[in-house]
Amino acid sequence: MLTEIFITPFADMVAAPDFLMQVLWEGLVSGILYALIALGFVLIFRSSRIFNFAQGIMVVFAALTLVGLYAMGVPAWIAVGLTLVVMFILAVSIERIVLRPLVGQPDIILFMATIGITLFLIGLGEIIFGGENKVMITEELGIPTGDTVLEPWDGLLILQHLDITVVVVATLLVAALLAFLNYTQMGRAIRALGDDHQAALSVGISLQTVWVLVWFIAGIIALVTGIAWGARAGVSFALEVIAYKALPVLMLGGLESITGAIIGGLMIGILEKLFEIYWGQPLLGGNTETWFAFVLALVVLLFRPQGLFGERIIERV
Amino acid sequence: MKDTDGYMTEDGRQIGGVLMEMKNITLRFGGVVAIQDISFDVREGEIRAIIGPNGAGKSSMLNVISGFYHPQEGEVWYKGERRPAMKPYEVARLGVARTFQNIALFEGMSVLDNVMTGRLTHMHAGIGAQALWWGTARDEEIANRRKVEEVIDFLEIQHIRKTPVGTLPYGLKKRVELARALAAQPSILLLDEPMAGMNVEEKEDMSRFILDVNDEFGTTIALIEHDMGVVMDISDRVVVMDYGKKIGDGTPEEVRSNQDVIDAYLGVAH
């Protein structure tokens, strides 16, 4: 038994490095999407102390809107633009109708308000687009669907073009977000508000503007992840679960750390895949990806309550 | 001395007309009267001090000026107009910059980025343009950077430009906070105990910076300070508060010889 846990998996990795590469690659593809979603959570949490329960349904809503608009005859890329407009309107509405009236309320009330937003979006999505599953307009968007076969070490490594596109686009989006946060005045305002509310107000930062902005960024992230995940799994309300994958990422990375979200996302994507293939399937009958990340996060939290990169403990006194 | 056209200071600086006027301000927190019917003005180009024992209501007054507190009674007049009730960020955009008694910096950001946030009141480019690093946005970023480097040089903090603020010692944090306020090129600069908790040498440095700012840029400054010696040295006129009331107002000499002030400070037991 000990051999199977501690020796066999590593022996397998060494024996078939091409297969190990395949596993790592697939882990990376999921990981970068987890990282993106977690980034959306972190930006909202830092600037408003709101844990955004609605992130998952925003992914569904964005994907549904895109597919729905296309079904109505709007050309694919114009539909992407219009979906972004819809996500912007959503951000403005949430700030006006939900956040602004609740300023100064306890964090738990704001959290519950995001549950309200979730239920509202589920209802709205079903009324407008219907509840049945749909197909993502992958080809219509020009996303390649073939694959490339590499032969490292005389082995086999299959890279889906869809996955390559996802990695490239998500990496660019993360890089663009980091550049925006670090090298523009609005980006500095977002980070500043996350660090100190009072000081932020004193330099002329409006809470409202920043809130609309971070919710809109969360909306952009929702659309990108919605397209990427929807292309593999179809567009349905089940897409929501990708956002729950961000929870262990946040537990690992800390709710306030931008770097933590990115590194935590990649780590979880890769580790859960490795675990599933080399330990889960041979020893536990597989399907460990549903719970592995949570267990990993819990174990880390036992030793570091603030997460791996967390700047502060979540509940402060 | 208080004619409408201002006055000449002892050291020969011309002080201008009234920039900000507080009229009969009263501020209460439940049963506590933090400020009771206080009026005073701040003139263009002057260094105006607010002094008084702990709990006198000095910080509250600064918070009223900067829009963090809203008084139950009284009016704030600024640049010749009555200022309606405003949020702090709106007041900031009118050219009012401040520091806090308990330093409020963006601890996770570098000194440079902290000071850059001081330029947010000078932001005109849209968010979209900024996101795309477009024309005006890029020019603005470059202009802001230049201004910020000037301020950083002026306050002699070049050596810590890239340092995360959270790791700096107390005295330097105070200076970074001043730099951030100064970067806004404010019409009036509010400093809440800029020298609190400093040693003699640091206090001298800070006094010099405050005087230099006023001298070099003509910035109007209202400051709260505990150290009587410092106040007498650097301020043109002084408001004295005690238990929320104004007990003195005038030049340092006038204030020093005011019996109520002497009583308050010689610790007629509180």
Ligand SMILES: Nc1ncnc2c1ncn2[C@@H]1O[C@H](COP(=O)(O)OP(=O)(O)O)[C@@H](O)[C@H]1O
């Ligand atoms: N936000 C607040 N809530 C309740 N009471 C306050 C608040 N701010 C100040 N006070 C009270 O107002 C009085 C004056 O405080 P403050 O303005 O901080 O004095 P100072 O700066 O002169 O030491 C004190 O009694 C203080 O407890």
Ligand SMILES: [Mg+2]
């Ligand atoms: Mg005070």
